[in-house]
Amino acid sequence: DVKVTQSSRYLVKRTGEKVFLECVQDMDHENMFWYRQDPGLGLRLIYFSYDVKMKEKGDIPEGYSVSREKKERFSLILESASTNQTSMYLCASSVIRDSTRAQYFGPGTRLLVL
Amino acid sequence: AQKITQTQPGMFVQEKEAVTLDCTYDTSDPSYGLFWYKQPSSGEMIFLIYQGSYDQQNATEGRYSLNFQKARKSANLVISASQLGDSAMYFCAMRGAGQGAQKLVFGQGTRLTINP
Numbered sequence: 001d002v003k004v005t006q007s008s009r010y011l012v013k014r015t016g017e018k019v020f021l022e023c024v025q026d027m028d029h030e031n032m033f034w035y036r037q038d039p040g041l042g043l044r045l046i047y048f049s050y051d052v053k054m055k056e057k058g059d060i061p062e063g064y065s066v067s068r069e070k071k072e073r074f075s076l077i078l079e080s081a082s083t084n085q086t087s088m089y090l091c092a093s094s095v096i097r098d099s100t101r102a103q104y105f106g107p108g109t110r111l112l113v114l
Numbered sequence: 115a116q117k118i119t120q121t122q123p124g125m126f127v128q129e130k131e132a133v134t135l136d137c138t139y140d141t142s143d144p145s146y147g148l149f150w151y152k153q154p155s156s157g158e159m160i161f162l163i164y165q166g167s168y169d170q171q172n173a174t175e176g177r178y179s180l181n182f183q184k185a186r187k188s189a190n191l192v193i194s195a196s197q198l199g200d201s202a203m204y205f206c207a208m209r210g211a212g213q214g215a216q217k218l219v220f221g222q223g224t225r226l227t228i229n230p
Contacts, residue, residue: 009157031216033217040222041222042118042205042220042221042222042223043159043205043207043218043220044220045217045218048216048217050216058217088157090157090159092159094216096216099166100147100149100164100166101147101209101215101216102149102161102164103161103218104161105151105158105159105160105161106158107156107157107158108157108158108159110157
């Protein structure tokens, strides 16, 4: 079974803090993704990575950066957290050799920025 | 651009009844894939079922089936014999081809509540 883990289930931070969200997958997947989920808006792609040290912007990259130094780990960074970044953050991974390209998700991190 | 539309914000169904969750999509790619995910209150997105645009038959996975009507651009999820544990948010998603094959576009979701 694919296992995607995220470093925290719940996180409370203050405005202006630097925030790191970590995601690890154990299935040697090439692709990794960060989404945010807000009520009524579904999931929106922030960034994705298709290889180590490679990244591409998604639909809403503003205010975020990412890092992928190892294949199994993909980090989302909020350089200076703001209240409008309060949200649910979901990490996912997928493998190129799977023709469906199904993405497998972690449990999510609920971030509250005060 | 690809787009997924789920028009049912919420649905209430009696246990053991069949449920159909609606999904329509829009794309100009001739090759694409359609997915359904389940999100329980715990938050994790669970992959349920996949349908490729060239697949001749509708996909089935246990109690889940995907009613794929290509000409109407619809990909409805059918859950047979619903159970209390089916209560969750359900998301329809699609991927394109080529560069777009790696990314998914999601609909806004439908909250399904199964009543005993």
